[in-house]
Amino acid sequence: MASKRRYRGIDQLSARDKIVVALMVVVPTLLVLWLVWLPAIGSVLLSFTNWDGIGPLSGIKSVGLQNYRDIATIYPPFWPAIQHNLIWLAVMFFIATPLGMLFAILVDRGVAGTRFYQTSIYLPVVLSLALIGFIWQLIYSRDQGLLNAITGGTTDWYGDPDVNLWAALVAATWRHSGYIMLLYLAGLKGVDPSLREAAKIDGASETTTFFRVVFPVMRPINIIVLVVTFIESLRAFDLVWVINKGRNGLELISTLVTQNVVGEASRIGFGSALATIMLAISSVLVFIYLRIAMKED
């Protein structure tokens, strides 16, 4: 039962407790500052310079907004990259995620060989990236690939800039839907069976039961799935990078950042400007999402 003693503020704590509390506040704060805010602010500041990653801080020269001007005007891959990121987000949202949810529902209903399907759909999530790149190379290669061998076509799946984004999206969907399926399956298993029974007794069809009863009950999972989809789409990088380092029709903002910052190029200033743009776009989307989530609560 609750104690009658009134809480008298921090003075009530012993010296040791105070230290513990202080550490519990200070250490995570420092970590967040060091690992999140400092790099973020550092990138923003660096985006106004032309630093090449070599030499001391004092050698950094400010170039004002030149990096941003260059990106918008004379850097050909930038606008395609923005467009591709938006397409990526849309496909994940409207195709990959619903597909994953559908798989979860089917597996949950217990079709024959459930375990087999469950495992094979989830497998792509577990595979290493190098292996995934290799698997799809075997399928998509123009001269030696499975797809062209079966269909007898000569489509250049990875090289034709009109096709390769969609080819990559198929691979991304393959991976993403398995992940969503697992998340959603866990949620479905947690739904109280009596709810479904009640709906059945009331004469609701399977579809109605799902959309009117199960789906609303699963709100927490739905939000998680939404957030995961969102984050995964904005971070989309790895698959495209294994395919062709994000060039020739597969430009994404994240690959442009990497091309400029990592590696021999070392255009740290220019790359930071791209990263800042990516940060700004993500912030807008995160802001909208938070508004919606908060309002519903």
Next chain:
Amino acid sequence: MTRPSNEAEYLARMVPPSVRGVDRRTLLRGALGVGALLGAGGLAACGSSDGGGTGVPTGAVTGTVTVGSNQSDAVPKAAVQAYMDAFQKANSGTTVKINTVDHNSFQENINNYLQGSPDDVFTWFAGYRMQFFAEKGLAGDISDVWANITGMSDALKKASTGADGKQYFVPMTNYPWAVFYRKSVFQEKGYEVPKTLDDLNALGAQMKKDGLDPIAFGDKDGWPAMGTFDQINLRVNGYDFHVSLMAGKEDWTNPKVKKVFDTWAGILPLHQSDSLGRTWQEAAQSLQQKKSGMYVLGSFLAQQFTKGAEQDDLDFFGFPEIDSTIGTDAVEAPIDGYMMSARPKNEPAAKKLLQYISQPEAQLLALKADPSVIATNDKADTSGYTALQKKSAEFVKSAKSITQFMDRDTRPDFASTVMIPAIQSFIKNPKDIDGLCTSIQAQKKSIFGS
């Protein structure tokens, strides 16, 4: 960290990082987290840096000398081990410690590596990038080693020299870029090696009639097509223009550059189509399977051919003449070798090792593993060479001037972030040469101006 072996080394470590400078930058990188954020980071091994004596020791050297190697494939790795072991044997009391890093990671992390705690000696290439490191103070001056080097041509010495006139690089092996073909295919169909661009066009037309793709082509990775640009520019405009274009001294909107793209557009129909989805290995295999007739690539292409009869069937010729006033005496032959870091821990042993690397014995040990390259030292015994190696050696020797490769002859940021997308967009749409050159020029001005 290694344990300090003597008092001086111990005291050197007492210097706070802020004074030493190197570690402050490491700290800074951590703080900005750009590298860490993207998962590229610690490549450098642990170690401290302090100066040593100068001059190449004539007597015995002792201690441990560390070597950073990008030869990560099994066979070349064993070759590195072989000549390092031989060096160790010849200098008892010296231990060579090899840190092998994946080839691509090594190249991508080179900036961080050199600013952290690099090994005493490390693998690198000749050319603009080597000079850039020298200028930034990230490479050690080894002019005194060069004073004792014999058997290296002046061209090689020039390729090892920084902008300040001092030497920073020791060549080990090199290999030519040329037009490769299978002798059996040329014999069977009665093809002649083309001497001029017109010959090449005629030969290409004939090959098409015979159901072959005249020129194998793969540019999925972005860099192989740079080699074709280099070849055509060297034939259309010559060595001097090429070098100054690469150094950023010429405008890309210059009609001379447009002529290069125009010429290329003229022979592009001879190239294998859909090249942007094909790796160079796949393109090389099409040559190997006799589906295409020729391939403009470096001699490392031989790796896609099985050793023995199949490799013996491989032959090459220099890229045909385009302008008779320019000729064909410029050859692209990238040089691989070693450099010394700016502050090696064991300078005497490092210099002795570099000198050893310049000698025929070490180079021949390297060739044993990779027969697609040739030794740079003139005195190296060529009797064990394959036919392809012998021809490569003659071909390189006959050249009046030697270039490295686009991404070694110009700024790497320009090569990778501007030229790769630009050449790929040219391959997609060879019609808009004016627009392409204007776009390259605008980006070049921004990058070289900074």
